[in-house]
Structures are given as structure tokens and as C-alpha cells.
Amino acid sequence: MPVLTYLEAIRQGLWEEMERDERVFLLGEDIGVYGGAFKVTEGFLERFGEERVIDTPISEAAIVGAAIGAALVGLRPVAEMQFIDFISIAFDQLTNFAAKCRYRWGAGVPIVVRGPCGGGVHGGPFHSQNVEAYFFHTPGLKIVEPATPYDAKGLIKAAIRDEDPVLYFEHKYLYRRIRGEVPEDDYIVPIGKADIKRPGRDVTILTYGWMVHKSLEAAEIVAQEDIEVEVVDLRTLLPLDDETILSSVAKTGRAVIVHEDTRTGGIAGEIAMRLNERIFEYLEAPVVRVTAPDTPIPFSPPLEEFFLPQVEEIVQAVRWVANY
Amino acid sequence: MEEPLTREQLLDMYYYMKLTRMVEERLQRLYRQGKIVGGLYRSLGQEGESVASAYALEEGDFLAVMIRNLGALFVRGIRPWEIFTQYMGKGTSPTRGKDSIVHFGSVERGIIPPISHLGDLIPVMAGIALASKMQRKRSVALTYIGDGGTSTGVFHEGLNFAAVLKLPLIVIAEDNGYAYSTPKHRQMAIENIADRAIGYGIFGETVDGNDVIAVYHATRRAIERAREGLGPTLLEVKTFRMRGHAEHDDAWYVPREVLEYWQKRDPILRLEIYLKEHGMADETDFEAITHRIEQEIEADLQYAEQSPMPDPRIALEGVYAETPSVSEAPLPSEHAVKSRS
Numbered sequence: 001m002p003v004l005t006y007l008e009a010i011r012q013g014l015w016e017e018m019e020r021d022e023r024v025f026l027l028g029e030d031i032g033v034y035g036g037a038f039k040v041t042e043g044f045l046e047r048f049g050e051e052r053v054i055d056t057p058i059s060e061a062a063i064v065g066a067a068i069g070a071a072l073v074g075l076r077p078v079a080e081m082q083f084i085d086f087i088s089i090a091f092d093q094l095t096n097f098a099a100k101c102r103y104r105w106g107a108g109v110p111i112v113v114r115g116p117c118g119g120g121v122h123g124g125p126f127h128s129q130n131v132e133a134y135f136f137h138t139p140g141l142k143i144v145e146p147a148t149p150y151d152a153k154g155l156i157k158a159a160i161r162d163e164d165p166v167l168y169f170e171h172k173y174l175y176r177r178i179r180g181e182v183p184e185d186d187y188i189v190p191i192g193k194a195d196i197k198r199p200g201r202d203v204t205i206l207t208y209g210w211m212v213h214k215s216l217e218a219a220e221i222v223a224q225e226d227i228e229v230e231v232v233d234l235r236t237l238l239p240l241d242d243e244t245i246l247s248s249v250a251k252t253g254r255a256v257i258v259h260e261d262t263r264t265g266g267i268a269g270e271i272a273m274r275l276n277e278r279i280f281e282y283l284e285a286p287v288v289r290v291t292a293p294d295t296p297i298p299f300s301p302p303l304e305e306f307f308l309p310q311v312e313e314i315v316q317a318v319r320w321v322a323n324y
Numbered sequence: 325m326e327e328p329l330t331r332e333q334l335l336d337m338y339y340y341m342k343l344t345r346m347v348e349e350r351l352q353r354l355y356r357q358g359k360i361v362g363g364l365y366r367s368l369g370q371e372g373e374s375v376a377s378a379y380a381l382e383e384g385d386f387l388a389v390m391i392r393n394l395g396a397l398f399v400r401g402i403r404p405w406e407i408f409t410q411y412m413g414k415g416t417s418p419t420r421g422k423d424s425i426v427h428f429g430s431v432e433r434g435i436i437p438p439i440s441h442l443g444d445l446i447p448v449m450a451g452i453a454l455a456s457k458m459q460r461k462r463s464v465a466l467t468y469i470g471d472g473g474t475s476t477g478v479f480h481e482g483l484n485f486a487a488v489l490k491l492p493l494i495v496i497a498e499d500n501g502y503a504y505s506t507p508k509h510r511q512m513a514i515e516n517i518a519d520r521a522i523g524y525g526i527f528g529e530t531v532d533g534n535d536v537i538a539v540y541h542a543t544r545r546a547i548e549r550a551r552e553g554l555g556p557t558l559l560e561v562k563t564f565r566m567r568g569h570a571e572h573d574d575a576w577y578v579p580r581e582v583l584e585y586w587q588k589r590d591p592i593l594r595l596e597i598y599l600k601e602h603g604m605a606d607e608t609d610f611e612a613i614t615h616r617i618e619q620e621i622e623a624d625l626q627y628a629e630q631s632p633m634p635d636p637r638i639a640l641e642g643v644y645a646e647t648p649s650v651s652e653a654p655l656p657s658e659h660a661v662k663s664r665s
């Protein structure tokens with residue numbers, strides 16, 4: 001099976017969907033001639049032409065708004081945010097327009113809004129953010145964030161085929177650092193399905209994005225102490241895959257939730273509440289979370305490293321719940 | 325009539341332009357040596373408009389820069405060490421490592437820093453202009469926007485708001501040909517950004533951005549109108565970005581002839597020619613200034629290089645005026661400390 005980087009897998013998924021369905025088109029800043037700030041769409045303009053690969057003005061609200069309009073009348077737009085931090089400008093289009101169309105008047109808005117998220121590359125406060133929590137609170141949207149090349153390809157395809165608006169967050173730290181086997185054939189990774197990246201019986205780590213890799217490292221370390229961790233990669237954040245989450249934690253009785261996003265109002269809080277509501281009797285220890293602190297993400301390497309959840313913190317949290 | 329700029333003023337502007345260029349050249353070397361953190365955004369070829377527009381301001385006025393306005397910061401008293409430490413993420417930098425590049429400021433010094441989101445400064449500077457009016461002050465607010473940045477919604481909202489309330493706001497729109505890889509004609513369907521002024525009912529003017537004298541006078545006119553209560557100005561400067569968007573970008577998409585055209589119109593070169601033709605300065609004057617800058621840069625760079633990186637715990641400080649109390653999680657102490665922010 002071919003081995004691709006995370007970035008190449010996204011590109012391949014987009015490419016195949018554009019080959020498969022001529023309703024699919026791309027719009028965003030510097031995506032055509034330049035091939036995108038991170039080169040995700042390199043070569044697309046040459047292959048698919050200016051009508052389906054549109055270089056836009058710096059107008060995120062218009063990019064997303066126009067995507068919504070085109071989707072309402074039968075096209076399948078994929079909008080790129082040059083950095084996901086700039087999605088804030090399209091907040092209204094997403095949370096008020098796209099998210100509420102189906103509920104109000106039955107019209108589906110099959111758009112994908114994708115872009116690079118996350119820290120680790122010293123991008124500073126405006127090029128490193130994780131924005132899922134802003135949208136997690138909005139019924140009508142879906143949110144996915146792959147951690148591996150396989151999932152990256154399968155999820156972009158599923159997102160494009162989905163009948164509702166999907167936010168597709170790709171972690172820029174993983175773009176060229178993570179490689180993996182990616183089938184050449186057409187497959188999708190269903191939205192709403194988590195994946196067990198490492199099975200284990202003692203403690204469940206629930207996580208996503210870059211933190212899947214850090215959690216796997218932590219699992220490796222505690223395995224030497226005879227603590228067998230199950231690492232659940234959520235993959236889809238909205239809607240959460242309750243079945244996988246609950247059955248894993250019901251089995252292990254101990255859960256650590258890890259996210260790179262800041263703490264208060266983060267997704268970990270919601271998951272912990274579901275565990276509490278649904279499988280309280282199975283819990284052998286308090287549910288704990290390892291997250292970034294409640295601050296903006298700082299620029300300088302020592303500050304950023306301190307801000308980001310580290311493997312050692314995950315290890316400590318796992319040991320703590322395991323020995324509770 | 326406009327009062328002509330004196331020899332002293334012109335040499336002053338020359339100093340700031342040259343300082344900008346030389347600091348950036350130094351940063352470029354540091355970038356190649358891997359000594360700075362993150363990207364490097366140069367203003368090569370645009371030093372003139374930044375310096376001349378900021379030079380037209382007075383004490384008490386407010387300035388907000390975008391990434392290519394390093395020269396404007398120097399005019400307002402920022403020194404090279406502040407830039408070097410910002411780029412190196414040092415603990416002694418104005419933001420103590422929390423943010424980078426020209427993303428720093430001080431209300432006392434009349435400098436409001438940008439965020440990356442283009443255009444967001446315009447309504448904020450309109451607010452500063454509004455406060456100046458409400459507080460019966462003479463201060464004006466001046467900020468910049470690129471050709472690409474004018475495509476944002478906040479650009480429109482900010483200018484229209486300022487127009488309706490007749491606020492003392494000056495927006496310098498820099499047409500430098502490109503926004504990252506996107507040429508201006510993919511950004512707007514008009515030739516001159518200043519034409520938009522008509523739509524807002526405000527003053528608009530287009531000047532040669534590489535002619536510092538023209539930029540200075542046009543900015544002065546805008547400032548005077550603002551102080552007289554005649555409202556905002558959209559002042560467009562025609563210039564060119566002589567390097568890529570940032571140093572990682574070799575700008576292969578920019579035609580060579582265009583670069584050659586602008587190379588001949590370099591703002592520093594043009595001021596030198598002007599000063600020589602008017603018998604105001606000669607090579608020895610320029611060399612003396614260059615020499616002085618070299619020494620200033622060396623000293624400041626040494627300070628920056630010797631400065632420590634920030635203490636990681638600074639990451640938790642300064643989110644609010646007072647640090648809120650957060651209940652400690654029942655977890656190993658290391659972890660609990662970090663979550664208390």
C-alpha cells in the first residue's frame with residue numbers, strides 16, 4: 001500500500017472527489033496559482049481549471065457565504081481557510097446561516113470548510129489556535145479532525161459527500177511529519193465514528209488530532225509499568241461517537257481526556273459529563289483531563305511548549321487514574 | 325501652501341528608511357542562520373511610505389502598523405533591540421515572548437499593535453479617533469491596510485463608521501501589487517483603492533508611495549483635515565513588495581520586469597538623488613548615517629542575542645488584570661499547577 005504524508009492524503013482525497021463529482025469545487029485564498037499556503041491544492045488549478053479552483057479575495061465571510069449559496073443550489077464547495085484562525089471572520093455565516101438552514105426550512109448546506117489548525121510550529125497567538133469549541137456548541141454543524149493519513153483521506157471524502165456543513169480541521173504540525181499507509185481506492189471514514197488506535201484494558205484515553213500521537217507515546221511508556229491504555233481517537237468531534245466512547249470507558253473504568261485546545265469550555269468537559277450521566281457506576285476513578293491552560297497560545301518556544309500538553313503530563317494523569 | 329521639508333527632516337526620514345532596511349537585512353541573515361523563530365516579513369521597497377506617513381504624525385497621535393510598517397515604528401521611537409528580541413522570542417522582548425514580529429505596542433507610546441486578522445485594526449483605530457473627539461483632544465489615528473486587506477468586511481465597516489461620525493482617522497492603503505501570491509486585480513475590480521473614498525463620502529487621494537516627500541505631504545493634509553473635524557481620509561500609496569510574502573516565498577509568480585521597474589524607483593535611492601540634486605547632502609552624509617546605524621544595530625543585536633529566553637511560566641500570566649482563582653484538579657502537582665491559569 002502506498003505510504004503518504006498526512007498532507008498528501010488530504011490532497012489525494014480532495015483530488016479523487018473532484019475527479020468523481022464535477023459538482024465539487026474549491027475556493028480560498030492563494031489556493032490556485034500558488035497551490036495554497038501549505039501546498040495542499042498544488043496542481044489542482046492545472047488539472048481542474050479556474051472555474052473549479054477559485055482564488056478569492058481575502059474575504060472569509062464571502063468565501064463561506066458563497067460556498068453556502070452554491071451548496072444550496074446543488075454544488076459541493078470546499079472552502080479553505082488559509083489558517084483556521086481566520087474562520088472567526090466567517091463565524092456568522094457558519095453558525096447562523098449554514099447551521100440553521102435545514103432546521104428552519106429544510107434546506108441542506110453540503111459545504112466543507114477546511115484549514116490548518118493547531119500549534120507546535122511557533123505560529124503565535126493567531127496562527128496556532130484550535131477553534132473547535134467555538135463551533136462544538138452549534139447544532140447543525142459537524143466537526144472532524146483526523147490524526148492519521150488514512151483518516152485524513154477517508155474523512156475529507158466523507159465530509160464532501162455529507163449533506164450537512166462539515167468543518168474539517170487539519171493539524172499543521174502533522175502535515176509533513178506523519179506518514180502512513182493510504183489505500184489507493186475509494187473509501188470513506190464515516191463521520192461520527194471514533195477509532196480505537198490502541199486497545200487496552202486499564203485506562204481509556206479519549207483524544208484527537210496531534211494529541212493522538214502524544215497519547216500513543218504516553219501509552220507506550222506506561223505499558224512498561226503494566227498499565228494497558230486504550231487510545232480512542234475521536235476523529236469526529238460533532239457529533240461525538242457515544243457508543244465507542246462509552247463502551248471503552250465502561251470496559252476500563254478509568255478515563256483521561258486529552259486535548260490541545262484550552263481547558264474551560266473544551267470538548268473534554270462535555271465528554272466527562274456524558275460519562276458521568278451514562279456510565280457513572282462503571283467509573284473506578286474521577287475522569288481527568290490534560291489540556292492547554294486557559295490562556296492564548298504564546299509564540300516563544302519555551303512558552304509554547306509549556307502551553308501545549310506534553311507526553312509527560314499525559315503519563316502522569318494516566319498513572320494517577322490507574323492508581324486511584 | 326505646504327511648508328517644504330527641511331534638510332534636517334529629510335535626513336531624519338533618510339535615517340529611518342535606512343535603519344528599517346538595514347535591520348531587515350540583518351534579520352534576513354539571522355533567519356538564514358536559523359536564529360530567529362518563525363517567519364520573516366520584509367518591507368523592502370516600502371520603507372518610504374511607512375516612514376513618511378508616520379513622520380507626519382505629532383506627539384499624542386496614535387499609530388497602528390501592519391506587518392510591513394517597521395519603518396513607522398522606528399519613527400515612533402521603537403528601537404532595533406525591540407524588534408530583534410521579538411523575532412527571537414526572547415524574555416526581554418516587549419511581549420516577553422508571547423507574540424512576535426511587530427505585534428507589540430503601548431498605549432502610552434501611541435502604538436496599537438495589529439492582530440494577524442487583516443482589517444481588524446481599522447474599526448479599532450476608528451474607536452481611538454472617536455475617543456479623541458469625545459475627549460476634545462487633537463489626536464488623530466493612523467493605520468495601514470494592504471491591497472489584499474481591503475477585501476475584508478471590517479475594512480468597509482470601519483471606514484464607513486468613521487465617515488458617518490466624521491472621525492479623525494487616516495487609513496493608508498498600500499497597493500504593493502500583491503497579497504501573498506494574489507495580484508491586485510484578483511482582489512478588486514478597480515484600479516485605485518482611493519476611488520472607494522467616494523463611496524464612503526470621505527477624502528481620498530492616491531500618491532506615489534516611493535516618493536517620501538509626496539507621501540509626507542499627503543499625510544499632513546489628511547491629518548490637518550482630521551484635526552479640523554473634516555473626517556477620515558483614505559490615502560492610497562502606490563508601491564511594490566520587492567520580496568516574497570515572507571522569506572519562505574521566493575515570489576516566482578511576480579514577473580521579473582515588474583521588479584526591475586520598481587527597483588529603479590527604490591524610495592531610498594530616490595531620496596538620495598533628491599538630496600544630492602538639491603545640494604542638501606552627499607555621499608559622505610549618507611555614509612555617516614549608514615555607519616551610525618551599523619553601530620546601533622550591532623549594540624542592539626548583541627543585547628538581543630545575550631537575552632535569555634522567557635521563563636515558561638510567563639505563559640500563564642496576564643490574561644486578566646487579576647489572575648482568577650481556579651480550583652485545583654486533584655492531580656499530580658505538576659499538572660495541577662499548569663492548569664491553574
Ligand SMILES: Cc1ncc(C[n+]2csc(CCOP(=O)(O)OP(=O)(O)O)c2C)c(N)n1
Nearest residue numbers: 086392440441442470471472473502503504
Ligand atoms: C483575515 C485574514 N485572512 C487571511 C490572512 C492570511 N494572510 C496574511 S497576510 C496575507 C496577504 C496580505 O496582503 P496585503 O493586505 O496586500 O498586504 P501585503 O502583504 O501585500 O503587505 C494573507 C492572505 C490574514 N492574515 N487575515
Ligand SMILES: [Mg+2]
Nearest residue numbers: 470471502503
Ligand atoms: Mg499587498
